[in-house]
Amino acid sequence: MNDRIELRVFTEPQQGATYTDLLRVARCxxxxxxxxxxxxxxxxxxxxxxxxxxxxxxxVTLGGIARETSTIRLGTLVTAGTFRLPGPLAITVAQVDEMSGGRVDLGLGTGWYAEEHAAYGVPFPPLAERFDRFEEQLEIITGLWGTPEGETFDYEGRHYQISDSPALPKPVQRPRPPLVLGGKGKKRTPELAARFADEFNLPFVDMETAAEQFERVDRAAVAAGRRAGDILRSAALVLCVGRDEPEVARRAAAIGREVPELRENGLAGTPGEIVDRIGQWRERTGVRRLYLQVLDLADLDHLELVASEVAPQLG
Incomplete structure (x- = not known):
């Protein structure tokens, strides 16, 4: 088995970015x-x-980028279940999958940021209801994508009902695009991951927390009839790499963070330090994929540095 760690770029455009900014980063x-x-x-x-x-x-962003790139995979970490109805979301993701030639991953979660819902008039139910809706959304999206062409899909849930749906369009990827789930919940989250996830992601947690949650997911997967290790393990960590200490400090200052805090909670330091830190993550947690949270989207040299001096050492 190839034990190489895959590096992915993860952006936070709500902090201030245009489509053009994001396209530039994606192409880089x-x-x-x-x-x-x-x-x-x-x-x-x-x-x-x-x-x-x-x-x-x-x-909308990913659809545009899909037409202006050719090989890189595209996805969300994560789409908020509160933002979109499950049927239309299945259509949207299938369409972007076709636009990209089959390069889409769907990260999906319950939604958590109450203030953004209030700011744009999006209903924000209590957590228990959001989880109930999330489970139904997963059942509907996978059900629509998995219905054979020429057949119809029906669903009767507490929150969503679907009748006589043609379950179209289908994604390019078969049986469907990879589903990324995540979170720190100790019971329902692992159970849903065991039923639906191809990948389980933990953003911005320490290694011990990650290792314990990955084990819960594996146990839930086995209980659901899957094999331990079937669900790929991934994590998201903020990135701050420099060729030397002054460059590390400059990049930390550009995103309003302190170097010691970033070294403790993210991936910060020189390329050699980052390689060692990633090795610790791999050994302790079994992660196969890391999402590098890039907060200064104008600093493309940052990405190129990691690609040239960190990635080749991650065999």
Whole structure:
């Protein structure tokens, strides 16, 4: 088995980015050899940044980038279940999958950021209801994609009902695009991952927390009749790499963070330090994929540095 760690680029455009900014990063990531370009799905900035010029829609963005790239995979970390009805979301993702030639991953979650829902008039049910809806959304999306052409799909849930759907269009990828789930919940989250996930992602947690949750997911997968290890393990970590200490400090300052904090909670330091840190993550947690949260989208040299001096050492 190939034990090489795959590196993916992960952006947070609600903090302030245009479509053009994101396309530039995606093209850079593709030419540098990253495995994927992902973006968050948020409609409101976080923290003290201005957020200008304002949010961009995740799937509109990915549809555009799909037509202007050719090899890099594209996806969300993660689409908020509160933002879209499951039937139309299945159509949207299938369409972007066709537009990309089969390069889409769907990351899907319950939605969590109450303020963005209030800011744009999106209903925000209590957590238990969001999880109930999330389960039904997963059943519907996979059910629509998995219905053979020429047959119809019906679903009777508490929150969603579907009648006599032609279940079209189908994604290019068969049986469907990979599904990425994640989160720290100790019971329902692993159970849903065991039923639906191809990949389980943990963003911005420490190694011990990640290792414990990955084990819960594996146990739930075995209980559901799958094999331990069937669900790919991944993590998301903020990136701050420099050729030397002054460059590390400059990049930390550009995103409003402190170097010691980033070294503890993310991937910060020189290329050699990053290789060692990734090795620790792989040994302790079994991750096969890392999403590098890139917050300064104008600094393309940052991505190129990691591609040239970190990625080749991750065999």
């Amino acid at each position: 990531a593709e030419s540098a050899g990253y495995g994927a370009f992902f973006r968050s799905d948020h409609y409101l900035k976080m923290g003290s940044v201005s957020g200008l010029p304002g949010p961009t829609d995740a799937w």
